[in-house]
Amino acid sequence: MSLSSGFYLKPAAKTYSERRNMVMAHNVLEAQNITKDFIAVRALNNVSMSVKSGEILGLIGENGAGKSTILKVINGIYVSGTYEGKILVNGEEVHLHSPHDALIKGIGFVPQEINVMEDLTVAENIFVGHLTELKSAFLKPGEIEKRASDFLKHEKINLDVKTRVRMLSIGQKQLLMIARALSWDPHILILDEPTTALAKDDVDNLFKIVREFKAGGRSIIFVTHKLEEIIEITDRVVILRDGANIATYERNQYNENKIVTDMVGRTITSMYPARNVQTGEEVLRVENLTVEHPKIKNKNLIENVSFSLKKNEVLGLVGLVGAGRTETLSALFGEYPIKSGKIFIEGKEVKIKNSGDAIKNGLCLVTEDRKANGLLMLANIKHNIVLTNLKKILNGLFINSKKENNVATTFMSKLSIKAPSYDTMVATLSGGNQQKVVISKSLNTDPKILLLDEPTKGIDVGSKNEIYNLINIMAGSGISIIMVSSELPELLAMCDRFIILAHRTTVGELLKSEATQETVMVKCFA
């Protein structure tokens, strides 16, 4: 598997391949009785898991179950000694003091949160840890681009090496992180929710990469909240709940209901609850909305987008990646100057120049990328939730802490946010719980029109179900919702009507009765 260009330079990988031929299907990695405490939480309680060679292990559980935490233990981010228990690689105990230690032992890790160097190119990002391995102290012009592009071609990852990473979509950044991990030629690859940000094509592509990786006798730990992915690709699954082992199933024992019940600790009768709400009058009409690209001249982000939204309606915006779904929502929310076109709310034309105007007009946006523009990471849950509507908790000039605490408590129980208290810093929450804080924040503005961009991204099945219920309750209470999601089944189940976007403009519309995976896809590609 080693690349002829000599891209892989870690000796660990080579000795491993030799050893692989001698020993079949042994435990390449074991975590034994891991217990990990944070100040107010026990994140892991006596958790054990192992990965065999040539195996794809699924690791699943609710938000906050401890998945990322155990992976960080295995990867040396939580340094040996800050937890109890043992880590064994190929049967030998190891003490990892940094992610680099883990890489040397052949463990590659792609974390849940995107972390890339935005201002460097793709090639530079991939190469960044490898520079010391170059023979000469100076780079030949084009050398790393050449090597990186050979490498990407070999891994069948489709990225342009010269692009500045800032320009990439989230999905592409995710692929880049995977490429970066692969560049170390690991024999165990850990992927923490790699598919949350990916479109269907990218997911297929990723699975191809993963299968090939496995075919070389190497192992993968794969975290996801999407059951169909577990079914499709994993050989075995480990289920965690509240920081403890709940069950392990071999592929031939898989049973969807059982898995879900084990994960959430209760049975979910209908994943997509039915909604019995009549849609009312038109609340929003968008006519030929065109906004310019903020950075690129003579290019429009979206062109002539037109649609309408009724009271109590849940409207789905469908389209492929790059079709302009997120851009449409952002434009409605006043993020880009409008070049032409009109927006009417309840029959009156409105001018939305910034998010303040949007909020005043009863709009609210749940953004897709919670780290960049969703949350104040170092602030606590309470301060995040109330931020969007300080008026609600003011007593004259001053904030009334009682009201503030009440708002926070209400949302925390309504959305079952799992945290020691509302004073917990959001950076320490699990990904899914962070997402729930983002949603709380938006609901706190008491919006008329809610714009949901990937609202269930990174959320566990149980909470997804809760969010669907919440969407139904909101629609029932008179809120109109526009929803974007890369999970088509979710959209199909939750929306009353669909607007199809392609090439940054609206190209069609489907009613719920007409919409199926096929009809939608046909329209998207038309």
Place this chain on the structure above:
Amino acid sequence: MASEKNNTQIQSKGGLIVSKIFAVQEVGILIPLVVLVLFFYFFNHGFLSAPNIFSILKVMAFYGIVGVGETLVILGGDIDISVGSVAGFGAVFSTFLMMKFNCFGLLNTPYEWIGVIGFMIITIAVCSLVGFLNAFLIVDMKMPAFIVTIATLWAVRGAVMVVTNGNPIYPLPKFFMDTIGTNAQIPIVKVGTEVLGISLPFIIFILLIVIFEILLRRSKFGRNIYATGSNREVAKLAGINTRKVRYINFIILSMLAGLSGMLVAAFTRQGYPPIGDGWEMMIIAGCAIGGIALAGGYGSLIGTLIGVFIMNIVNTGLVMVGINTFLQQTVQGIIILIAVYADIVRRNRKVLS
């Protein structure tokens, strides 16, 4: 920090006040403060004498008043290096006007105060323009705050030199020197013939700390600043006018810098052109020691108070224990590093585990 607060909630039945005080994260910075005081006292018992204490309190207030504004700017995610020059400008410009126009022709009459106060207000208004200019270049022209304010630091200092030709402005109106300067104090003790007390600048400083600390913690104004500093995108999406927040911060800071410069002029009885020279570093270091995150979004004015206090204690203390003048700056640098490091260690222990 989160768990700290939880603990206090749990233990709140017992020593409520005590536990509340210790839950305030700034309390940790008090430790180096106390250590430093004891250290200097050990080498020179005069360090804790009444005259010295009151003099430290007075001098720290000059920095502190500016520190309040600088804290707002830093919390909002920006930085302002130009404050020292603006203070110098305030000192020179106000005194220059007072003398040039003889306090509206009221100089040496019982109504002199009208001219003094009038020109002080005019000066503060002019200083606010510097803040406005800084904000315009940084917020609207999107230039880096660090560079913009270095440029205004030089430009304004140049203006000061042009106005004065480099010469101090004196004599000054009696009202300015006595009523606003030396005599404006709450008398506390009498040492020899001299009455010592809490000076006007210190009173202003403490008032500013109290007012702005309450605003920061409990008002929309404050929450907006924290949000803008922690993540401007998030703040914008929450409907906060981050542009306005940042403009206001810069303007408040420049006004406070001008005010502080004038107070120094009143106390030193002259409009001395180098007033404010080097303040920016003292003040920013004070903020950093006080736990204000230089990246914005985190910290409080109690921290700034303690931080500025530490900076001044070190300044005076080093002189008093008689360390070689050439070594003083080096030692000062080392002490700052130790204080900040101690704070980081302490905080890391709490956030991580």
